[in-house]
Structures are given as C-alpha cells and as structure tokens.
Amino acid sequence: MLSVLRKSSEELPSGVANRITATRGSAERISVDDQSVDAIICLQAWHWVDPEQAINECDRVLKQNGMMGRAWHTWDRTSDWVQALAAIIEPDGTPADQTLSVPGEFVGRGTFERKEFPFNHELTLEQLVQLASSWSFVAQRADRNIVLAKIRGLGEKAESVHTGLVRFPHTTATFRFKQPARGVVG
Template sequence: MNQAPGPILGVANGATLHNTVRPSWPEDVLSWLLGSPLPATHLQVLDLGAGTGLGTRSAAALGHTVIAVDSSEDMLAVLRKVNEELPSSMSARISTALGSAEHLPLEANSVDAIMCLQAWHWVNPALAVLECDRVLRERGMMGLAWHTWDRSKEWVQALAAIVEPAGRAADQTRSVPRVLASRGSFERQDFPFSYDMTVEQLLGLASSWSFVNERPDRDDVLARIYQLGSSAASAKTGLLSFPHVTAAFRLDRSGESTAVWNR
C-alpha cells in the first residue's frame, strides 16, 4: 500500500493550511451573491465567518469595502498577513474584526450586504439572523454559498466512501436555511468548477476537513486518500481534477412583495 509522506500526514488543521488548500471564491460568484451590482456600485460588505479571507479578497477585488468577521483570531491573523501582500488600493478596502454571527461587532444599519461562505452551519441560526437584521441596511442583500462535491466522478465517490463511513450527511444546500426563509424569498444558482490539484494538495485539503482531522483513525484515513489519489491522478500531469458545484443563495429582489428583508 502506498503511504503518504510523513510531513503531510502530520499537518495540523490550522489557519495557514486552510488558506493554502481550500478553493477560492470566484468574483462572478460573489458578484451574483451581492445582487449583481453594476461595476461602478461599491458596497459595504460584511463577510460573516470570513476565515482566512478567501472570499473577502474576491469581494474587495470587485471594488467593495469588506469587513471580515470571524471568531478565530488565528484565521484573522492569516487574513491580515496575506492582505499585506495585496496592492495597497485593494488591502485598504479590507478590515477585520473578532466576533461571531451571534454578536456582531458592527453598528446597526451599517452594511449594504452580508455574505456567509461555507460558514452558516457553524452559527446559532436564531441569534445570527437577529444580528443580521440589526446590521443590514434596508433592502440590503443577504447571500450564502457552499462549495459542494460533484460526485459524478468515480474517484470522488470512492473518496466519499472513505471519509463518510456512516453515509452522506444531510445536504445543507437543498434549500436556504429555514430561519432565513422567513425573511423573504431567496433564489439559487449553481456554479460548477473544477479544482485541479496534486495528490499532496488533496491530502492537505482532506487534513483541513474537521470531519477527517478529528477522527481517531485520521492517519489511516489520510493514507487511504493518498492511495486513492495516486491511482486516480493523471499519469501525464500528476494532477487530479476535483469537480465541485458552488451552491449559492441570495435574497430575491425582483418583486416588491417578496423582496424586502423584514425587520
């Protein structure tokens, strides 16, 4: 059996790893989430559960001013470190704040849009939605998105069998979270993309998943993933093509009767 390199199996599920191995958020996805504003329209955006700023930077690249809020100082420290390498005109549009969805460190009616990327499942929804109500300006935009696996490829199905021994978890992207649905109508759009990576990068990505990193048999699971990746990678390039679909939801602002975020 092929074994993964020792340093990879020993990688911690830390903020730096998260920033290095997780897929980014394309600007067209974030533009849609924020309501597809005209290019000259610059919003005040809250990135809720921003992590290391993978989405924050994409929103700032669109010209928006973004406040990244996260409950992990380690994550925000990586975000700030990466931002030092950005053009000053872009980094100036990004600020950070330690906080949670249940206790947002923002003034009332202070943001034009809220985006929550791959993070809503970590919050207390009843409290979080009240805080979103408080900080979002009237007719502001709310958007949520998750990167999900496209399981049409055989090797992705085999990966799922390794990391989901009890079967696939409930699909959180079937519909907008119930507590948000009471705030107005949401529309959904799916954005397919392929994440190309080496076997070592796949192993790093798997190490960043809490449902893998926290398993008592973590090293064995990662060794099996390494074996799978080695057999599935292209003999020509050594790369794996990991198909994904970004499931995105945003408030539907097309009709007056259903478009208002109720306060």
Template sequence: MPTVQLQVLDLGAGTGLGTRGAAALGHTVIAVDSSEDMLSVLQMENEELPSSVSARISTVVGSAEHLPLEARSVDAIMCLQAWHWVNPALAILECDRVLRPQGMMGLAWHTWDRSNEWVQALAAIVEPDGMPADQTQSVPRELAGRGSFERKHFPFSYDMTVEQLLGLASSWSFVTERPDHDDVLARIHHLGSRAALAKTGLLSFPHITAAFRLNRSTEDPVTASKPL
C-alpha cells in the same frame, strides 16, 4: 467598478478571500471575524493589494451573534463557508439589525461534486455511515420568510497531487478522529494514485459552490412581528 458602491459586511471573513473579491469589485467591505489571528492574515494580505482596493477594506473583531456595527449600516451581508459555525437564532437577529431595508444577503458553501466517479469512491471511504445531510440543498430555516431567494451552482475543480490530496484528507476531522485513520489514508492514497493522470501526476477534485442570494422583502424584519 460597479455603478453602485455597496457597504458590505463579510461575516466570518477568515483570511479575507471573499473580502478582497468584493473590494476589487469596488465595494466597501467590513470584514468581521472572531479570530484575531485570521484577521491579521487578512490585513497582511491586504498590504499586497493596490491601495485603491485596500482602502475600501476594514477589519473588526466580532461574531455573528454580536456584530460590532450600527443598526441599518450595511447594504449587503455575505457569509462564505461560515454560516454553519454560528448560532442561527441569534445571528439572524443581528443580521436583521445591521442590514438596511431591502438589503441583500448572500451565503455560499463549497461541496464535492458527487457526480464524479472517483469522488463517489472517496466518499465511500471517508463516509462509512453514508452521505451527511447536504446543507446546500436549502437555505437555513431561520431565514425563511425574509424575502425571495435565488440559488445558483458554480462548478470548479482543484488540481492537486496525490500527496496534496492526502494532506487535505488529513485535515478532515471526520478522518483524523477515526480509529482506523491510517488505513483510511492508505486507501485514499491508493484511490488518488489510480485517479491521477499518468502524464502530469495530477488529479482533478471537482467541487460545486452552492450560492444563495436573499433579496429582502419590503417589510422590515426588525419591526415585524413574524416569529423566527
């Protein structure tokens, strides 16, 4: 249990993985998502939690551009693997509105660990035009000037079978929308078979979570005249 209990907005909460994590730490969490289906899954998952944790979670249908919250009502905002879906110019205005002065904001994305040799080979298969821009290299420009940012990387790996890798690759739009997607999947299968451990049949897909934390400046962005 934290020494300070925060009122936290989980923006783009989805099925609530981050929501449950924050609530388990003792914070009160408002999960906001535009998908009622996603929030229904979150609510079902919450039923499996201890009552002391689930009682700290509430869900609201809404969007980053139109947050159904009162002004200055939250101490912290977290947006996990979701900021790239929002209209940033509108979303930051709403975040400014609901966040209390000197409140915190955290953003995080998962990205492949491209230092790994087989991940580099996978990227060569699925990214024929080269590596796309890495959104985790800097904070969104709309947030510039709103305080100081800390950035940390957290490595982790998914252990999966080759078939699970194929299922994952089949969900990537940049694979499914290619006219040669069958050939691409066949090449991924071949690569995965070579990378998998003979003893277990599993391969390790290394990732990095790039996390940013904004500590708000003392100047209130809602009343400040500084343009976006």
C-alpha cells in the same frame, strides 16, 4: 483571519484597499452601526455561529433591502472519482445534502435564489491526504490510517501525469437572500 485580510489589503491597488475597513467582531456581535451594511457574506462557516443571534445581528446591520450571501463547497457527487472517494469514507452512505434548500432559519425571511458553480480543486497527493485527515468524519475514525491509505491509493490513480495534481471536482452551492423592507416578512 483579520491579519490575513490586512496583509492581503497591502497588495491591492490603493483605490481598492482604501475602501476596506477591518474590525473585530463575530456573526453574533458585528461591530458596525445599525442599517449600515449593503451585504453580508458567509462562506463555509455558518455552522460555527449561533443562528438566532447571528440572524438578529444581520437584521440589525443590513440596510433595507440588504443582501446576505451564503455558500458551501461540496463534492461533485456526479464524478466517478468522488463516488470512489465517498465509498472509502462514507460506509453508512451519502449524508443528506444540506445545500439543496433554504437553511431552516431563513425560511420566510425574505426572497432567495440558489445557484451552483462547478470547480475543480487541484491538489498534490500530499495535500489531498492532509485535507482528508482534517475532515472530522475521517479524523475521528478508529481505522483512520487505513482510510487515509486508501485515499492515497485513489489519489495515486487519479494523479495527472502532466501536472502531478489530483483533480477533486466540487460544486459551490450559493444562496442569495434579499431582506424585505423593514416590517415586512416575505
């Protein structure tokens, strides 16, 4: 990801690119000075970190009244198409939506707000099947090939005659946390 950021930065106007500093680190070991960061953003990746260590690092590097943003792309389950997809791959029913409330490790750690932003992920039929094959809850199934064939069939029915793309409705669920003043727990 660091090399992608560096390459992408080359394409930005110099006034913007010069404000970007890329360093090696992790959520548990952020390589910046104490109280030196206005904001931290974590998209679709918090489940990969050690929450206790990561929170301690965020507390260390965030300036007083700093912000932390977290977001997840989730399926828009109000869509008939998504409901049909879910019926194929979730035989035990819909899993609990973990984006509906403040993640447990953040309860009592300041103020937060939650917002949702709808969007349509548009994919070719092959991209849809490839994406579905990468989902662990599909990849680990004994009937994986049957499930992928059903997803392909669903995608064929949903494919736009104008663009050849499948519209996969999503919602981005976001949280914005504001760290309280030092020594104050909100």
